[in-house]
Amino acid sequence: MLYLVIFGLILLLIFYSISRIGKKKVAPFPQQWHPLLLERVLFYRNLSKERQEVFQKRMMQFLSEVYIDGVQLELRELDKILIAASAVIPVFGFEEWYYTNLSGVLLYPDHFNGDLEFDKKGKSRNIAGLVGTGRFEKQMILSRKALYHGFMNSSDKSNTAIHEFVHLIDKIDDFTDGIPERLLQQQYTIPWLKLIHREMEAINKNRSDIRKYGGINEAEFFAVASEYFFERPDLLEKKHPELYKMLAQCFKQEPGI
Template identity: 60%
Template structure:
């Protein structure tokens, strides 16, 4: 019994130490960031004041855990805000979330090309963001131009930041396959796959308003559909009620 109590105390100290380590280096939310969030992040703008405070805390916790770096320029406040918002939005309704496979977000000024060693001089560079592997393991690569574009008011639905963080959420179970075990409980996996395969078929037949890239594979569909869900939820609810309800359950969004 003594050994059992000792073991439990040890576990308690380890957990407490982990929580304390996560919290003690969190910086205070800069007051001027609120107006930037109101201007650029409609998800934040639409939250009640108390939830905006919680969003701020989640942002600062994320920024204390993940290193932000850039290539050829210095990150400004808005860059940091948009990266942190992209990370927080998909998991905002989870009590606590830790991106365990992410240590660094590396930001390029513009799109890049993996085949040329992420060169910035290739006129055909097309990558807006990616979850890194190999020498970029545990890193996310983002185009600054694409990141900012994702949060601007526009007709098309495309948010690179949210897209890449949804890939990371998908990766939490070890594989990016469009079926994130942290989001989708086992009884819902088959209905989920049936739904996305039907939606992918519609995309590839040009009979859907979901972005074409979502027809690539299940993983890309999840990321693209999530962009739509968070950027234009009312429109998705109207045009894709079945998909909307499934994503609502996945991301634990409360009833309106």
């Protein structure tokens, strides 16, 4: 009998040890971040006090799992705040979400080009953010300038960081194709594609207020429409009710309500 008890305790100890592998301690939320979030992040400001506390915990969980590095810049608290907020906003409707396809975020001072050059010598520096591939797999690269701008103007319907995190959500099934299989139930896939193509056609014929970049392909449409959804949900619902309804189903939330 004693041997069985000892054996059971050993199994429990092994199970506990395995369950702790890879789990990092989540730091407490710095209270000085709260006024910065209120000032900079409209989504957060529109939440109730209780939901703001949930948002804070989700931010800290994200920061415990993903590293953020500055490239030729010194990281500021605000950099971490806005990146973490951008990660939480699109998945806030889910009780738990882990960006399993992201290990780190590299923050550049300014826009960059396809060779990841951001100084004045680099040509065609027009990229504000991207989700890495190849040797940059599981990396996101963001321009600090674009990151700040996304939270500075709440009426322009665009936010680079949210755009890139939506690409990551889309890519969880290994395909960045505008069909977020983890979010969209199978029976909605065909109606979603029909809706995307109808809206893309309107964009490309200059008959839509959705940003023109959304007309490039299905993946970019999903990311651009999601920016609009989180930045100006009231306007999207008014001008594109069917798209608003579909995105609300995808993200399991209605921002501002």
